[in-house]
Amino acid sequence: xxxxxxxxxxxxxxxxxxxxxxxxxxxxxxxxxxxxxxxxxxxxxxxxxxxxxxxxxxxxxxxxxxxxxxxxxxxxxxxxxxxxxxxxxxxxxxxxxxxxxxxxxxxxxxxxxxxxxxxxxxxxxxxxxxxxxxxxxxxxxxxxxxxxxxxxxxxxxxxxxxxxxxxxxxxxxxxxxxxxxxxxxxxxxxxxxxxxxxxxxxxxxxxxxxxxxxxxxxxxxxxxxxxxxxxxxxxxxxxxxxxxxxxxxxxxxxxxxxxxxxxxxxxxxxxxxxxxxxxxxxxxxxxxxxxxxxxxxxxxxxxxxxxxxxxxxxxxxxxxxxxxxxxxxxxxxxxxxxxxxxxxxxxxxxxxxxxxxxxxxxxxxx
Numbered sequence: 309x310x311x312x313x314x315x316x317x318x319x320x321x322x323x324x325x326x327x328x329x330x331x332x333x334x335x336x337x338x339x340x341x342x343x344x345x346x347x348x349x350x351x352x353x354x355x356x357x358x359x360x361x362x363x364x365x366x367x368x369x370x371x372x373x374x375x376x377x378x379x380x381x382x383x384x385x386x387x388x389x390x391x392x393x394x395x396x397x398x399x400x401x402x403x404x405x406x407x408x409x410x411x412x413x414x415x416x417x418x419x420x421x422x423x424x425x426x427x428x429x430x431x432x433x434x435x436x437x438x439x440x441x442x443x444x445x446x447x448x449x450x451x452x453x454x455x456x457x458x459x460x461x462x463x464x465x466x467x468x469x470x471x472x473x474x475x476x477x478x479x480x481x482x483x484x485x486x487x488x489x490x491x492x493x494x495x496x497x498x499x500x501x502x503x504x505x506x507x508x509x510x511x512x513x514x515x516x517x518x519x520x521x522x523x524x525x526x527x528x529x530x531x532x533x534x535x536x537x538x539x540x541x542x543x544x545x546x547x548x549x550x551x552x553x554x555x556x557x558x559x560x561x562x563x564x565x566x567x568x569x570x571x572x573x574x575x576x577x578x579x580x581x582x583x584x585x586x587x588x589x590x591x592x593x594x595x596x597x598x599x600x601x602x603x604x605x606x607x608x609x610x611x612x613x614x615x616x617x618x619x620x621x622x623x624x625x626x627x628x629x630x631x632x633x634x635x636x637x638x639x640x641x642x643x644x645x646x647x648x649x650x651x652x653x654x655x656x657x658x659x660x661x662x663x664x665x666x667x668x669x670x671x672x673x674x
Contacts, residue, residue, distance in 0.1 A: 331371040334360050338375020341382075354383055361389050366396055373400045382407050391416055395423045402427040410435045417441040422450055429454035436461040443469050448477050456483035464491040464548075475501040492549045496558075543588070546578045554582060561612050568623045576620075583610035595624065 337360070341353050360372045373390045376382045377400040387407040391398050401408070402416065402424055413428055414437060420428075425446045428438065430453050439462045442454050451474055454460050455467075462470075467490065474480040475497070484490075485498055553559040559579060568576040581591035584606050594602035603624065607617055626645065 327365040327367050330360065330363060330365065330368040334363075334368055334371040335375050338372060338379070341376065341379060354386075357383070357386055361386050366394060369393060369397045370400075373397045377401050377404050378406075380406060384408070384412075388412050391424075392419075395421060398424055399427045403430060404432065410438050413438045414441055417445055422447045425450035426453050429460065430457060432459050434460040436463060436466075440466050440469075443473070448474055448479055452477070452479045452483055455480060455487060458488060464494060467491065467494040468497065471497050471501060492545050493552050496549055496552065543574075543578070546574055547582070547588070550575070550578045550582045553579075559583070561616060564612065565616050565619060565623075568620055571627065573624070573627055580606050580610045580612075583612070585609070596628075 333356075337353060337356055341357070357372065357376070360368055363369055363372075369390065373393075376386075382405065384407050387401055387405050390401045391405075391408060391412065398416075398420075402413075413435075416424055417428065417438065418441070425442055426449055428434065429442055429446065429450050434442075434454065434457060439454060439460050442450055443462070443466050446454065451470055455462065455470060467484070470480060470484060471494065481498065481501070490498070550559060553563070559582070564576060564579045567579070577592050577595055578588060580595065581588040584591060586594075586606065586609070591606050594606040597603065600621075603621060604617065607620065608614075
């Protein structure tokens with residue numbers, strides 16, 4: 309360091325008016341500023357860095373930021389000064405510098421531009437508080453960048469807020485849907501938003517009445533929704549999903565029966581408990597009562613169609629008799645056995661009820 313950057317460099321920096329000279333020196337310093345400096349060398353380097361961070365020429369400050377953006381030894385006050393600078397200077401620091409803490413980033417989110425928001429959203433890691441602030445204040449582009457970033461810590465409430473603000477945005481929908489893990493409540497809302505767009509397309513392009521389109525959307529959305537929560541074992545997540553579906557009038561009898569026939573007994577239990585207004589533990593005891601009255605009692609209290617009770621009873625019996633075998637595609641084989649069993653015991657169903665159930669099960673197998 310001593311052989312390459314000296315007090316003469318400082319003198320040259322202060323006396324030479326050429327922006328090119330100062331920018332070159334900033335790059336030189338950035339490349340050499342590391343953890344192997346003596347105390348005297350560090351003081352000298354920091355003196356130059358602080359001076360350059362206040363240089364009147366953007367090109368000089370930008371060169372400094374580019375060459376020090378990933379340096380863990382950059383003084384925090386300098387990093388913050390550069391982060392609050394014009395976009396050309398700030399974005400390199402905001403994008404990668406680990407010197408800035410969450411409070412620093414939150415300050416930039418509150419006062420910064422869209423480009424700065426996007427740079428923060430694309431950092432290798434984004435803390436939960438910063439992510440929430442971006443979701444509230446960021447533009448469509450910044451939020452799209454945030455949800456596309458697997459390193460961003462976005463909770464269930466934050467993801468739901470993304471849909472509140474930008475649920476209709478294709479730019480946000482696609483990266484949101486492609487996140488490696490979505491809470492089931494968020495995934496269900498996203499399916500609902502996409503379905504509404506599909507409904508508009510069907511009405512506009514295929515000469516379908518809104519009612520016909522709505523029926524098609526309902527069946528498509530139910531299949532997608534069941535797929536989303538299939539195998540979900542988190543009771544809290546299932547309870548939140550059921551409550552959300554109920555609030556939005558999507559906790560339909562066909563969805564509940566479809567889920568049961570797909571082998572998702574947890575969703576069926578949670579849905580009946582919610583609709584019947586009884587604790588989940590009580591609902592489970594009634595549903596799995598060895599007699600015939602327990603299931604009927606909670607089912608009737610949930611005000612579900614009597615026509616579908618026989619199918620539910622058969623599905624529960626099949627679940628008890630044929631557990632998953634753990635082999636590849638066991639869920640698919642189990643579901644097929646379930647459907648075959650229901651359809652071979654149709655004598656328990658009236659003709660109109662059977663026609664309805666056949667239609668529903670046929671949809672399920674697509």
